Amino acid sequence: AQKVTQAQTEISVVEKEDVTLDCVYETRDTTYYLFWYKQPPSGELVFLIRRNSFDEQNEISGRYSWNFQKSTSSFNFTITASQVVDSAVYFCALSPLEAGNMLTFGGGTRLMVKP
Amino acid sequence: EPEVTQTPSHQVTQMGQEVILRCVPISNHLYFYWYRQILGQKVEFLVSFYNNEISEKSEIFDDQFSVERPDGSNFTLKIRSTKLEDSAMYFCASRDRMNTEAFFGQGTRLTVV
Numbered sequence: 001a002q003k004v005t006q007a008q009t010e011i012s013v014v015e016k017e018d019v020t021l022d023c024v025y026e027t028r029d030t031t032y033y034l035f036w037y038k039q040p041p042s043g044e045l046v047f048l049i050r051r052n053s054f055d056e057q058n059e060i061s062g063r064y065s066w067n068f069q070k071s072t073s074s075f076n077f078t079i080t081a082s083q084v085v086d087s088a089v090y091f092c093a094l095s096p097l098e099a100g101n102m103l104t105f106g107g108g109t110r111l112m113v114k115p
Numbered sequence: 116e117p118e119v120t121q122t123p124s125h126q127v128t129q130m131g132q133e134v135i136l137r138c139v140p141i142s143n144h145l146y147f148y149w150y151r152q153i154l155g156q157k158v159e160f161l162v163s164f165y166n167n168e169i170s171e172k173s174e175i176f177d178d179q180f181s182v183e184r185p186d187g188s189n190f191t192l193k194i195r196s197t198k199l200e201d202s203a204m205y206f207c208a209s210r211d212r213m214n215t216e217a218f219f220g221q222g223t224r225l226t227v228v
Contacts, residue, residue, distance in 0.1 A: 045206060045219040091158060102148065102171055103217065105158040
């Protein structure tokens, strides 16, 4: 069975602060994929990143960066210099490498960035 | 940019009625999914569909649910006899091949009264 835990249900920061969203996962698979999705107030799910389990290199995309630590089963997401437009619910998700490839989502972290 | 489209955006139905939620996946995609999100909760997998058949389904996807790809473009989720607890946002997603990211539609908010 797979499980994704996002212990932070809600985070509030002031604009320009850095913020890290935690994600811890459980899986018996040796190879898998990890994802982050953003859900703005409008409700849609916006893909942010996909990471292979065999690639532990951290990734940076603009103000976003991701830290994948296989040893601790964590895939944390950092927003640098947060902006009001970053306010959303962020979901971490896990997918096996097998037929179906369905996503198991964490409970989400609601990020509120105040001006 | 290609996108997954879902209709309607919001549907209100009476308990016991049948509803059909419609999705048009991205045209060259081969794998299709339905997920649901009860208000304020996490997104949950319902079913995956490939090569005109269900490849996986969750415990939520019981006999009240069915999926169909009636033509080359649409992918539908039918709930045969809706219950109050079926009220949720339903997301359709599609993927072009194994091991790539799934693209989600904007969702259909289903309200059962």
